[in-house]
Amino acid sequence: MSSVDFLLLVEFVGLALVSLGAFFEIVAAIGVLRLPNFYTRVHAVTIGAVGGTVLPLIGVAFLAVSRHSVDPSSVYLAILCITSTLLILVTAPTGSHALMRAAYIYEKRREKMESSRSR
Numbered sequence: 001m002s003s004v005d006f007l008l009l010v011e012f013v014g015l016a017l018v019s020l021g022a023f024f025e026i027v028a029a030i031g032v033l034r035l036p037n038f039y040t041r042v043h044a045v046t047i048g049a050v051g052g053t054v055l056p057l058i059g060v061a062f063l064a065v066s067r068h069s070v071d072p073s074s075v076y077l078a079i080l081c082i083t084s085t086l087l088i089l090v091t092a093p094t095g096s097h098a099l100m101r102a103a104y105i106y107e108k109r110r111e112k113m114e115s116s117r118s119r
Contacts, residue, residue, distance in 0.1 A: 011066040017059030024051030039100055046096040053088050057081045 028048020035041050061081035064074040 007066050010062050014059040014062030014066060017062065018056045021052050021054070021056035021059065024048060024055065028052060038103060042096050042100050046092055049092040049096075050089065053092075054085050057085045057088070061085075 025048050028044050028051070031044025031047070032041050035044055058081065061078040064077040064081070067074055
């Protein structure tokens with residue numbers, strides 16, 4: 001396999017990842033509109049945030065290094081995309097978990113207060 005074929009393959013993988021990220025965003029938007037309750041909607045938003053953001057960033061990193069003349073700015077862009085990906089992979093699920101846990105605790109506290117009032 002020649003270097004031109006390899007660079008073309010890397011570019012194709014990058015474009016496929018960007019397209020797959022757009023698909024995840026569309027699925028997440030449909031999920032927010034169609035899912036029945038708060039918890040499943042937050043799950044859809046998290047899938048959209050992770051899949052719809054991480055995959056295109058990895059795709060852009062592939063596209064940055066697939067150019068025929070790799071210069072320092074394209075390497076910097078690839079490193080920046082990978083760093084952003086790692087940050088999103090840590091913060092998006094953590095934030096969603098904290099939001100759902102707070103809603104769950106609030107709901108349980110409200111149910112407890114309502115049951116004590118009805119006695």
